[in-house]
Ligand code: AMP
């Protein structure tokens with residue numbers, strides 16, 4: 001399987017002139033494609049590490065894998081039955097079975113002294129080494145045992161019910177290309193070829209900073225006006241799901257100096273940093289200013305609803321994304337913008353987002369000129385929009401995913417086949 005670069009198809013669009021110096025109230029928005037393209041262009045790959053086989057599920061292979069030897073490495077039986085010489089059995093039938101002498105039993109895990117001479121057979125369990133001289137296995141169902149005589153009621157075909165010594169993999173065969181995402185069954189294959197450790201891409205380490213003077217820790221009891229920090233946990237969970245390692249830097253109370261310090265530290269220690277809240281253009285919104293103080297703001301505003309107040313910046317060579325504070329908006333930007341960044345960093349093949357095709361249960365009007373994403377529930381093949389304020393968590397919780405309402409359409413019609421991106 002070949003991987004496609006997730007960011008490869010994003011169109012080049014001229015970025016607005018120095019968005020950070022545009023201190024006005026309005027955004028100079030860019031398209032989602034442009035934002036993803038820019039973010040991926042400043043991403044760096046994470047490097048590689050060697051992990052024990054049992055920890056390799058879901059990881060991206062950093063090396064091609066070849067068969068070190070033939071697998072299984074010996075001709076073995078595919079069925080329980082009798083190892084025979086096919087030429088001894090051509091006229092065997094129900095009415096006139098061929099009689100062979102049973103020379104013994106093949107022991108599992110050993111090939112000692114096993115051979116079959118003309119007129120003989122040996123009992124062989126599934127996976128046993130085919131005895132020398134034998135060239136087929138007759139399934140036990142087509143035989144009958146009378147003491148040491150075996151009645152064979154069917155002709156055996158040459159090679160029948162045998163797994164050849166290199167039938168699974170031939171020594172030197174290419175088994176996996178670098179970039180392959182390992183699944184449990186692949187780990188089984190690696191075990192079969194004797195790999196105890198495997199080289200994989202390191203998981204991206206992503207710093208998380210929450211901003212907002214109204215935020216308190218999850219374990220605190222908020223006073224009126226305060227809310228618990230939802231985003232830090234939500235973002236961490238999403239990052240883990242996408243294969244990254246979240247690193248929490250805590251809450252900044254809209255204090256510019258504090259944010260600049262924390263951001264610089266996080267950018268030194270992580271592969272990328274996500275700052276939630278304060279990403280808009282209100283004078284209290286300090287994320288862009290903080291990024292600008294230690295690095296560069298490349299994009300401030302994406303033509304996306306919700307999610308417009310998103311910032312793409314960098315500090316030294318570390319990408320920084322300013323996420324909108326509303327958890328539902330943050331969640332959407334994580335899925336649409338941050339996921340591709342993680343993919344590029346870990347050289348993870350495209351197509352990781354899981355989509356469901358289903359029909360609209362009702363009409364959804366489009367917002368003029370804007371690519372809009374609505375939260376939807378998918379049940380019994382029907383897609384129901386969950387309209388609600390982006391500040392509310394309940395519609396987020398009820399939703400199974402998001403649905404794009406493209407810019408330039410009048411809306412989506414009841415009965416229309418659509419593709420929902422699953423959370
Ligand atoms: P902001 O993007 O800072 O303007 O915040 C927009 C809204 O999101 C405000 O109602 C914030 O209280 C809320 N918000 C911001 N950050 C968080 C967070 N970490 N957890 C929960 N709500 C947040």
Ligand code: MG
Nearest residue numbers: 211212277278
């Ligand atoms: Mg805020």
